[in-house]
Amino acid sequence: MKETAIYVHIPFCDHKCIYCDFYSIVSYDNLNNYLTTLKNEIEFYASNERNNREIISIFFGGGTPSFVEPSYIGEIIESIQSNFQLKEKCEITLETNPGTVNKQKIEKFIEAGINRVSIGIQSFNEDELKFLTRIHDKETALKTVYNVKEAGIDNISIDLIFNLPKQTKEKWKSNLETAFKLPINHISAYSLILEKGTILNKMVLDGKVKLQDDDYDAELYEFTIDEMTKNNFMQYEVSNFSQEGFQCIHNKAYWDYKDYLSFGTSAHSFANGKRWWNVSSLKMYITMMNQKGNAVIGEEILSREQMLDEYIMLALRGSGLDLTELKNIFGTKWIEINKKYLDTLLLNNFVEEKNNLIKLTPKGYAICDEILLNFQ
Numbered sequence: 101m102k103e104t105a106i107y108v109h110i111p112f113c114d115h116k117c118i119y120c121d122f123y124s125i126v127s128y129d130n131l132n133n134y135l136t137t138l139k140n141e142i143e144f145y146a147s148n149e150r151n152n153r154e155i156i157s158i159f160f161g162g163g164t165p166s167f168v169e170p171s172y173i174g175e176i177i178e179s180i181q182s183n184f185q186l187k188e189k190c191e192i193t194l195e196t197n198p199g200t201v202n203k204q205k206i207e208k209f210i211e212a213g214i215n216r217v218s219i220g221i222q223s224f225n226e227d228e229l230k231f232l233t234r235i236h237d238k239e240t241a242l243k244t245v246y247n248v249k250e251a252g253i254d255n256i257s258i259d260l261i262f263n264l265p266k267q268t269k270e271k272w273k274s275n276l277e278t279a280f281k282l283p284i285n286h287i288s289a290y291s292l293i294l295e296k297g298t299i300l301n302k303m304v305l306d307g308k309v310k311l312q313d314d315d316y317d318a319e320l321y322e323f324t325i326d327e328m329t330k331n332n333f334m335q336y337e338v339s340n341f342s343q344e345g346f347q348c349i350h351n352k353a354y355w356d357y358k359d360y361l362s363f364g365t366s367a368h369s370f371a372n373g374k375r376w377w378n379v380s381s382l383k384m385y386i387t388m389m390n391q392k393g394n395a396v397i398g399e400e401i402l403s404r405e406q407m408l409d410e411y412i413m414l415a416l417r418g419s420g421l422d423l424t425e426l427k428n429i430f431g432t433k434w435i436e437i438n439k440k441y442l443d444t445l446l447l448n449n450f451v452e453e454k455n456n457l458i459k460l461t462p463k464g465y466a467i468c469d470e471i472l473l474n475f476q
């Protein structure tokens with residue numbers, strides 16, 4: 101049985117945030133049609149795969165999955181349960197946004213099967229929240245965390261964004277300090293990324309917003325790693341930090357190069373060495389599913405070389421490169437070619453080696469992209 105993660109995309113949002121390039125829409129016209137279609141898509145893939153896979157995690161992302169009714173999420177979980185075999189302690193995460201849930205609604209999500217909640221807080225600073233055009237303020241963000249905890253969720257993650265325009269180190273520090281006082285176990289901390297096609301991108305091009313430079317970004321990132329470590333949030337991926345025992349099983353599945361099946365608009369899947377992706381339009385997704393039973397608009401069969409590159413990249417960004425496993429899957433060639441470079445990285449404390457596992461150090465994480473580019 102192959103350990104497999106499942107992602108379900110719920111594209112509905114209250115409005116479009118200026119920096120967002122995820123596929124999301126603000127119309128709820130097709131809410132029920134979308135549910136029926138999602139269940140059909142789950143059945144379609146399960147018909148070939150149900151006996152070969154053990155589902156280790158389900159992740160409801162978006163969009164804003166917490167906007168829909170708990171029974172909506174419950175129906176999708178039931179559909180996955182009846183079509184696939186779930187691991188006994190399957191991690192089931194719901195992405196939520198502050199202001200979209202109260203304690204009672206979270207209790208109902210728990211009844212539906214949710215056992216982990218990831219909250220898109222992004223900042224506790226009122227000016228920064230306004231700049232990001234989030235619908236919540238600091239008080240609502242704090243209340244949401246406590247509501248989730250009091251409802252009975254013990255595995256809580258929050259998302260934060262750093263290096264916002266005009267963000268000083270003190271402001272970012274204050275965001276982190278607020279986070280460390282909360283009953284949470286996991287923090288994803290991302291640097292603000294300018295994505296093409298977003299409102300923010302246009303604002304920057306029009307000269308209305310000025311982003312901070314890369315050196316400052318690197319400084320804030322190193323500061324973040326230090327602060328997280330001091331507060332017992334250990335780094336286990338470039339942007340992810342957790343207390344012991346609370347690494348996200350779903351995220352780790354991506355970095356450990358496990359198979360994942362994804363359902364819904366714009367969903368990307370990877371299984372048996374093949375990658376495929378769905379159309380990024382809700383109406384087209386429903387039409388294609390009705391007409392041909394799937395909504396795939398692109399696929400790629402990875403060559404052995406591509407798989408090796410991805411394996412190295414994901415392992416180093418995540419929990420480390422296991423040289424024994426690497427040899428067993430891909431042979432010794434990569435290690436022989438890159439031995440000198442690896443030795444230099446070790447000597448300069450960019451990576452560390454323990455039991456044949458090569459891991460980036462905090463210093464290495466800070467220049468992760470550069471390190472990856474230099475491998476041959």
Ligand code: SF4
Pocket residue numbers: 113114115116117120121122124162163164197220
């Ligand atoms: S709530 Fe999230 S998914 Fe929706 S528009 Fe904002 S950033 Fe994008």
